[in-house]
Amino acid sequence: IPAATTVVTTIFPPSTTTPPSTTTPPLTTTTTTPLTTTAKAYYLIESIDETVEPCEDFYHFACGTWLKNARIPEDTGVQNIFNLLDTQLDFNIIDLLSPTPGNGAVEPKAVINARNLYK
Numbered sequence: 001i002p003a004a005t006t007v008v009t010t011i012f013p014p015s016t017t018t019p020p021s022t023t024t025p026p027l028t029t030t031t032t033t034p035l036t037t038t039a040k041a042y043y044l045i046e047s048i049d050e051t052v053e054p055c056e057d058f059y060h061f062a063c064g065t066w067l068k069n070a071r072i073p074e075d076t077g078v079q080n081i082f083n084l085l086d087t088q089l090d091f092n093i094i095d096l097l098s099p100t101p102g103n104g105a106v107e108p109k110a111v112i113n114a115r116n117l118y119k
Contacts, residue, residue, distance in 0.1 A: 093118075 049064025060067070072079040097118040101107050107115075 047063055047066035049061055049068070052061040052064050054061040070079050076083065097115050
């Protein structure tokens with residue numbers, strides 16, 4: 001198996017699910033996170049370095065622009081997608097737990113407890 005195929009199948013594994021029957025209503029999902037699917041795709045596309053021939057150096061083709069632009073914070077020894085996602089998750093949690101509910105809004109007890117723990 002060529003390396004590029006291995007990478008693609010690792011990132012985008014083949015679907016093992018069967019299509020829904022025609023009687024099953026379609027699933028709808030909504031997201032309130034700032035990193036939507038379109039933003040994720042854009043982030044990946046922006047990481048590509050099109051000046052590199054993918055058959056010669058696929059790693060630098062796929063990640064070259066990210067490697068050129070990534071800044072490693074002084075308090076860490078590395079910067080990778082996991083660190084970036086961890087930081088984004090921290091910001092998302094802060095955004096969710098910081099605001100107080102509006103007038104008359106009823107929140108689940110779990111949210112109230114999480115907000116109290118966060119304070």
